[in-house]
Amino acid sequence: MKPIALTTPLFYVNGLPHIGSAYPTIAADALARFYRLMGHPTLFVTGTDEHGQKIQRTAEQNNLPPQEHCDRIVTEFHHLWNLLDIQFDRFIRTSDPRHTAITREFFQRVYAKGDIYLDRQQGWYCVACEEFKEERDLLADQHCPTHPNLACEWRDEANYFFRLSRYQEAIAAFHDQHPNFIQPEPRRNEVLKFIDQGLRDFSISRINLTWGIPLPIDPQHTLYVWFDALLGYLTALLDPQAEPTLTNALGHWYPFHVHIIGKDILRFHAVYWVAMLLSADLPLPSRVFGHGLLTRDGIKMGKTLGNVIDPFDLVTRYGADAVRYYFLKEIEFGKDGDFSEDRFVAILNADLANTFGNLLNRTLGMAGKYCQQRVPIPHATALDPTLQPLQTLGSSLGDRTQQHYQNLNFRAACDTILDLIRDCNKMVDETTPWKRFKAGQQEEVDAILYTLLESVRLAAYLLSPIIPNLSREIYRQLGLDFQQSTWQHHQWGTLAPNTVLLSPSPIFQRLDPPSP
RNA sequence: GGCAGCAUAGCUCAGCCGGUUAGAGCGACGGUCUCAUAAUCCGUAGGUCCCCAGUUCAAGUCUGGGUGCUGCUACCA
Numbered sequence: 057m058k059p060i061a062l063t064t065p066l067f068y069v070n071g072l073p074h075i076g077s078a079y080p081t082i083a084a085d086a087l088a089r090f091y092r093l094m095g096h097p098t099l100f101v102t103g104t105d106e107h108g109q110k111i112q113r114t115a116e117q118n119n120l121p122p123q124e125h126c127d128r129i130v131t132e133f134h135h136l137w138n139l140l141d142i143q144f145d146r147f148i149r150t151s152d153p154r155h156t157a158i159t160r161e162f163f164q165r166v167y168a169k170g171d172i173y174l175d176r177q178q179g180w181y182c183v184a185c186e187e188f189k190e191e192r193d194l195l196a197d198q199h200c201p202t203h204p205n206l207a208c209e210w211r212d213e214a215n216y217f218f219r220l221s222r223y224q225e226a227i228a229a230f231h232d233q234h235p236n237f238i239q240p241e242p243r244r245n246e247v248l249k250f251i252d253q254g255l256r257d258f259s260i261s262r263i264n265l266t267w268g269i270p271l272p273i274d275p276q277h278t279l280y281v282w283f284d285a286l287l288g289y290l291t292a293l294l295d296p297q298a299e300p301t302l303t304n305a306l307g308h309w310y311p312f313h314v315h316i317i318g319k320d321i322l323r324f325h326a327v328y329w330v331a332m333l334l335s336a337d338l339p340l341p342s343r344v345f346g347h348g349l350l351t352r353d354g355i356k357m358g359k360t361l362g363n364v365i366d367p368f369d370l371v372t373r374y375g376a377d378a379v380r381y382y383f384l385k386e387i388e389f390g391k392d393g394d395f396s397e398d399r400f401v402a403i404l405n406a407d408l409a410n411t412f413g414n415l416l417n418r419t420l421g422m423a424g425k426y427c428q429q430r431v432p433i434p435h436a437t438a439l440d441p442t443l444q445p446l447q448t449l450g451s452s453l454g455d456r457t458q459q460h461y462q463n464l465n466f467r468a469a470c471d472t473i474l475d476l477i478r479d480c481n482k483m484v485d486e487t488t489p490w491k492r493f494k495a496g497q498q499e500e501v502d503a504i505l506y507t508l509l510e511s512v513r514l515a516a517y518l519l520s521p522i523i524p525n526l527s528r529e530i531y532r533q534l535g536l537d538f539q540q541s542t543w544q545h546h547q548w549g550t551l552a553p554n555t556v557l558l559s560p561s562p563i564f565q566r567l568d569p570p571s572p
Numbered sequence: 573g574g575c576a577g578c579a580u581a582g583c584u585c586a587g588c589c590g591g592u593u594a595g596a597g598c599g600a601c602g603g604u605c606u607c608a609u610a611a612u613c614c615g616u617a618g619g620u621c622c623c624c625a626g627u628u629c630a631a632g633u634c635u636g637g638g639u640g641c642u643g644c645u646a647c648c649a
Contacts, residue, residue, distance in 0.1 A: 068649045105649045187647055246644045258647050285649045410611055418608030485613040562609045
């Protein structure tokens with residue numbers, strides 16, 4: 057099976073992890089879990105980007121060495137990922153010494169290509185943004201528009217530049233030949249138009265900044281963001297004990313199957329990153345997916361507004377599966393979305409407690425009473441015209457769901473699976489097994505319950521990348537061990553008759569509406 | 573300013589190549605069953621499918637214009 061390597065962004069450690077970090081990480085984890093489900097060797101890469109003046113100054117403000125500041129923040133990332141059941145395979149930190157080796161080697165390749173040169177950069181520099189600003193964009197007294205309370209500093213300094221302009225045509229040609237590289241599709245046009253404008257070289261170093269990776273050719277300079285952070289993806293591919301060389305890094309998992317990122321940094325992945333790899337003569341990733349941004353109750357989140365979503369708080373109160381399900385099911389990945397606690401509670405109760413959880417519960421209850429707590433035999437009966445559609449739906453569910461996962465359309469995946477569950481609930485009411493049991497129609501009851509149990513099992517299996525804990529618990533109640541499942545489980549008929557079932561126990565308790 | 577996209581039931585959205593009474597989920601209201609987590613199931617929601625004009629036997633679905641909203645417009649991890 058084809059190896060799959062995928063990434064989240066490497067998150068900047070200028071503060072505690074927030075929902076903007078958790079969101080793509082949840083999605084990436086779900087995708088990675090799905091590929092593992094299918095049996096692909098899968099490498100899920102995440103990590104942190106730790107260099108730069110902003111970090112250095114933040115650390116100074118806290119009277120900490122930068123490395124220690126980063127260590128502390130990274131601990132919080134690990135904590136959050138643990139709470140959210142994020143099963144990453146690699147957590148790369150750009151302060152990792154191996155990363156220095158990789159960036160140096162990569163830099164040398166690009167330098168040898170003649171794509172790096174020294175030039176002068178002058179202008180107003182916002183330390184908070186860590187970037188030069190155009191004069192016309194500034195507010196009064198050279199204050200930065202994004203940081204109105206901060207005055208920009210005048211800088212006149214030497215920077216090394218990367219010859220992005222040289223790759224104008226190559227990048228355009230690449231995107232022309234790979235129309236699915238940028239996803240979702242609407243974002244593609246933005247990038248293409250940006251390229252058409254004409255690409256300008258960008259600076260890749262800062263001078264007099266100690267918290268960073270020195271340039272091999274000029275230690276006075278340290279690498280600036282893109283030639284540092286993006287290369288973290290490559291460093292992450294190194295096996296733990298391997299010598300940090302590009303050859304070792306790129307041997308097994310490269311190239312990446314997908315980079316999952318926020319739409320705000322799409323351009324850097326679809327243009328800069330592509331050009332950098334072209335310059336280094338390395339293969340390009342298969343695609344870059346730019347997800348949408350989140351609002352809170354319809355309002356943009358911000359520290360100043362004090363309306364940020366605290367992922368620690370959320371996952372502590374509701375649990376990992378609930379949080380994962382809401383963000384993946386209720387918000388279309390790739391579009392902007394909204395978080396509202398009212399909706400959060402409503403969706404979880406409706407989908408996980410009432411529709412899904414309750415179906416398992418009522419079905420197990422009936423199996424206990426009517427089938428000696430065992431999986432019954434799916435007899436052929438007069439009810440076949442009623443049950444057949446569900447089996448047909450279930451038989452194709454794996455394939456249909458797979459398409460949605462691979463397109464990172466988690467919402468559609470959930471909807472497709474829930475459709476089966478909803479149909480099952482209808483079928484129960486239509487066939488009234490309790491009446492048939494009293495009437496002595498045992499074979500019909502068996503057929504009904506087998507269809508229900510198998511539907512629940514199948515739904516749990518296919519939903520497991522999103523709600524891993526609930527799926528495992530459903531499997532357990534069905535008398536199966538999720539750990540031992542294989543991709544064969546996407547097929548209808550996996551549940552073996554006579555399997556001993558457990559007594560029903562709600563897998564997801566209804567949530568109380570949030571108090572105002 | 574320029575370019576692009578979007579505008580469908582209270583909410584979130586489906587509606588492919590134009591074609592009978594415009595759909596789903598959620599929420600709300602009413603009812604039902606009783607296997608079940610006061611869950612389920614059924615019914616109701618009378619929606620100018622943003623507005624105007626046009627093409628067509630026929631437009632939510634195509635064309636033009638208008639209004640509104642959003643995104644992109646270079647160094648924002």
